[in-house]
Amino acid sequence: MPETSPIRPTDDEARALARELISKARFGALGVLEPQTDMPMVSRISVSTTAQGIPLSLISDLSHHTQALKADARCSLLVGEPGSKGDPLTHPRITLQCEARFITRTDDTFATLRARYLSSHPKAQLYIDFADFNFVELRPGVAHLNGGFGKAFTLTPSDLGLAMD
Amino acid sequence: MPETSPIRPTDDEARALARELISKARFGALGVLEPQTDMPMVSRISVSTTAQGIPLSLISDLSHHTQALKADARCSLLVGEPGSKGDPLTHPRITLQCEARFITRTDDTFATLRARYLSSHPKAQLYIDFADFNFVELRPGVAHLNGGFGKAFTLTPSDLGLAMD
Numbered sequence: 001m002p003e004t005s006p007i008r009p010t011d012d013e014a015r016a017l018a019r020e021l022i023s024k025a026r027f028g029a030l031g032v033l034e035p036q037t038d039m040p041m042v043s044r045i046s047v048s049t050t051a052q053g054i055p056l057s058l059i060s061d062l063s064h065h066t067q068a069l070k071a072d073a074r075c076s077l078l079v080g081e082p083g084s085k086g087d088p089l090t091h092p093r094i095t096l097q098c099e100a101r102f103i104t105r106t107d108d109t110f111a112t113l114r115a116r117y118l119s120s121h122p123k124a125q126l127y128i129d130f131a132d133f134n135f136v137e138l139r140p141g142v143a144h145l146n147g148g149f150g151k152a153f154t155l156t157p158s159d160l161g162l163a164m165d
Numbered sequence: 166m167p168e169t170s171p172i173r174p175t176d177d178e179a180r181a182l183a184r185e186l187i188s189k190a191r192f193g194a195l196g197v198l199e200p201q202t203d204m205p206m207v208s209r210i211s212v213s214t215t216a217q218g219i220p221l222s223l224i225s226d227l228s229h230h231t232q233a234l235k236a237d238a239r240c241s242l243l244v245g246e247p248g249s250k251g252d253p254l255t256h257p258r259i260t261l262q263c264e265a266r267f268i269t270r271t272d273d274t275f276a277t278l279r280a281r282y283l284s285s286h287p288k289a290q291l292y293i294d295f296a297d298f299n300f301v302e303l304r305p306g307v308a309h310l311n312g313g314f315g316k317a318f319t320l321t322p323s324d325l326g327l328a329m330d
Contacts, residue, residue, distance in 0.1 A: 006227050027253035029194030029243050031205035034262075040196035040205040042243040043309070044258050062171050064309065078194050078207040081246070087288040088192035093209050097199075123252040127314070144208070144229065149292070 025079035190244035
């Protein structure tokens with residue numbers, strides 16, 4: 001970043017906004033590395049959270065992003081959707097730098113996640129039991145919060161209320 | 166992709182949907198490579214188009230994504246925003262694999278782009294003349310269109326109506 005870095009010191013208001021953006025997200029934009037080219041590739045995924053508050057998605061083996069995450073678990077998740085009015089750049093959003101961890105249908109925790117996920121995404125009932133769908137936790141490292149112009153913060157998992165093991 | 170690849174043969178309906186998603190986009194999710202780590206990083210940017218239909222954004226030198234694009238021009242743009250109702254995964258969207266090309270304030274075409282951009286993003290009047298803001302064309306290569314479940318297509322710049330030089 002240039003010397004005129006606009007990053008502000010993290011405060012409780014920033015932490016609260018970041019947690020709200022994550023807990024309220026229903027979908028987001030996932031960035032992965034395309035296996036053959038190592039180019040970034042962005043696609044839309046559903047977003048929920050685990051009981052611990054870790055972002056969670058339900059993704060299909062048939063998707064480009066699933067194949068990419070299996071080759072390289074490093075990814076990025078953008079959540080915080082603007083409404084249809086006003087300047088979208090003034091709406092708060094957060095970028096999480098993440099590591100993907102798959103929870104497959106044979107894992108002990110799958111049933112618990114299934115029930116939790118359906119409570120936030122009831123329409124997923126239509127495909128949640130398809131064999132090619134599995135859960136993936138998107139475990140955050142550093143996070144970049146943008147609360148609108150001049151309101152940029154760099155947050156840690158601890159700021160997000162997450163104790164990553 | 167697995168042998169059961171869900172990619173359909175490209176048809177005129179897919180081409181028309183792709184062009185509509187790009188021409189109507191007001192913002193999108195940009196994926197870049199973080200310079201120090203080569204991790205993907207996704208952030209929100211404004212989106213307009215050039216007169217030729219190439220996606221265009223106005224970005225600040227103070228942003229992570231601008232610094233990243235100056236180090237590596239390869240990027241990805243997701244456009245096609247769902248509304249607030251229904252399953253976001255059934256809403257059409259398109260992922261463009263792009264190369265970024267900056268148009269700075271001293272370029273001959275800046276004034277033309279400035280006028281065009283303000284017609285689609287009038288609120289940018291507040292910051293478009295700040296010295297740290299420049300335009301960037303996101304020049305598409307391959308594109309991945311997802312028109313909803315079971316409606317995946319792989320498109321070329323020609324399918325998008327773009328003749329890339």
